[in-house]
Amino acid sequence: MPHGTFDWGKHTPxxxxxxxxxxxxxxxxxxxxxxxxxxxxxxxxxxxEHTLNKWYNCGLGVGNAAALDNTYAKDGEYSCKIxxxxxxxxxxxxxxxxxxIVPSKIGFELAFTVNEAIKQYQFKWAISDGTHSHxxxxxxxxxxxxxKYYNEGGVYTTFATDLELKADPRSFHTIKFVADLTTDYYxxxxxxxxxxxxxxxxxxNVEIALAPAHSMSIISxxxxxxxxxxxxxxTILTQNEP
Numbered sequence: 001m002p003h004g005t006f007d008w009g010k011h012t013p014x015x016x017x018x019x020x021x022x023x024x025x026x027x028x029x030x031x032x033x034x035x036x037x038x039x040x041x042x043x044x045x046x047x048x049e050h051t052l053n054k055w056y057n058c059g060l061g062v063g064n065a066a067a068l069d070n071t072y073a074k075d076g077e078y079s080c081k082i083x084x085x086x087x088x089x090x091x092x093x094x095x096x097x098x099x100x101i102v103p104s105k106i107g108f109e110l111a112f113t114v115n116e117a118i119k120q121y122q123f124k125w126a127i128s129d130g131t132h133s134h135x136x137x138x139x140x141x142x143x144x145x146x147x148k149y150y151n152e153g154g155v156y157t158t159f160a161t162d163l164e165l166k167a168d169p170r171s172f173h174t175i176k177f178v179a180d181l182t183t184d185y186y187x188x189x190x191x192x193x194x195x196x197x198x199x200x201x202x203x204x205n206v207e208i209a210l211a212p213a214h215s216m217s218i219i220s221x222x223x224x225x226x227x228x229x230x231x232x233x234x235t236i237l238t239q240n241e242p
Contacts, residue, residue, distance in 0.1 A: 033075055033234040036174045037190055040107045040238030044096070047234055048080045058093035058217065061085015063227040066094045074111040074172040074233035083229040084118065084222035093219045100212025101127055105187055105241035108216060109176035113231045114167040116142045119223035124150065125237070127181060128210040136179035136203040138189055142167065149186060152202040160196055169231060178241045179203045187241065
């Protein structure tokens, strides 16, 4: 027998409200941090609202630190304040790691603030499948306004120039990049309102027999003698990107 909705069902015109069919939009309206780019299935997400026990400090140099901070945030009350160690080329860093992930297109998204005294930001993931380790990452260079990708040889290579990112701890910029574990090619990189096509570019694949695992890292490299800080919020790792 035929199926459908009742004459008075959800597709009936309403007067004062509109109906909502998109469950991703519903989740965003209810406070999810996954609202910038809603493609893919969430594997991990953290808005830094409660604790840093999902992360470890991997910074270098005197005064390097990572801590929850309520001075600035993209959403909610807190973000993570990352401080690079004193001295040129020392850095601030947080890392997260866990078990294996099914090979697919993997996305990494986060929001961050720009400090022009930091000479390099790195946003990276590494995934081991038991026989190979796959590495992908995007680096941003505030002094030269360059955006680079981590290539098949393990070197950061420029793909975008003349960026204009506001350097203000109240202004969070959002970045997301996707790379395919089954082909070791990137797909795209989103930075705020700009979409960069990276589908012709390869990420790194190294034959290393490690137990299946995944890791993510967020790194800021210092350019001077003083400790330099920035803020990060809304970290998301996705799988099965379309």
